[in-house]
Amino acid sequence: ITAYTHKDDNNKWLIKKFDSDEDNSVDLVKNGDLIRLEHLQTRRNLHSHKEPAPITKKHYQVTGYGENGLGDANDIWKIEIIDGPDKTHIKTVRTKMRLIHFITGCALHSHSKTLPKWGWEQLEVSCNPYVREKNNLWNIEDHFNEKLPNSSFEVFAPSFLESLRESHAVMVQSNSGLKPKEGEVTSRPWQWPINYR
Incomplete structure (x- = not known):
């Protein structure tokens, strides 16, 4: 198989x-x-x-x-x-x-x-x-x-909260391998929904 x-x-x-x-x-x-x-x-x-x-x-x-x-x-x-x-x-x-x-x-x-x-x-x-x-x-x-x-x-369409959670999980996964360059401004996942940085 x-x-x-x-x-x-x-x-x-x-x-x-x-x-x-x-x-x-x-x-x-x-x-x-x-x-x-x-x-x-x-x-x-x-x-x-x-x-x-x-x-x-x-x-x-x-x-x-x-x-x-x-x-x-x-x-x-x-x-x-x-x-x-x-x-x-x-x-x-x-x-x-x-x-x-x-x-x-x-x-x-x-x-x-x-x-x-x-x-x-x-x-x-x-x-x-x-x-x-x-x-x-x-x-x-x-x-x-x-x-x-x-x-x-x-009936299988995700709710707003499920879509938000999925999009953040994808961002965390894709961004976890990136390393910031010296002096580069970075943000944490909790800052994304409120557009803090």
Whole structure:
């Protein structure tokens, strides 16, 4: 399994109950649920086992496994919503979550390490035994289910305070690597909203 920074049909996965292939009813995916993820194009399951990842040897390998959605117990993942109480359901775009491998306890992980030419220089996806790292966080960008009504994307628009917080976080991150020249006037993040300097 690899990752890359643009959207296409290879990014689509079918979320299934861990113990059933039936999709007759609509169930919201909740914190603590056990699921299987089937890649829509290849019909293989997201799978991990205790083999070292190709680049990050301290992590476990993540692969596509099985045929037509059939696999084994290494295809089971647990949903862990960040700062969410038990049985909170996932919300598109807004929910940050971890996918914890049920058998090994590692977390699905991706970072900026690229694979060699055999991996088309895409980003490595691995299963990280250090569960609390920030690159173990995921969200769901799109959700399609013919049994549910369509909703407007406007509901995901950030509030003024969320936009202000995000813009300041981006400024802090981008400015943290800059060093002032001798005699140059600088400002601190708390001074930006009030235009102090």
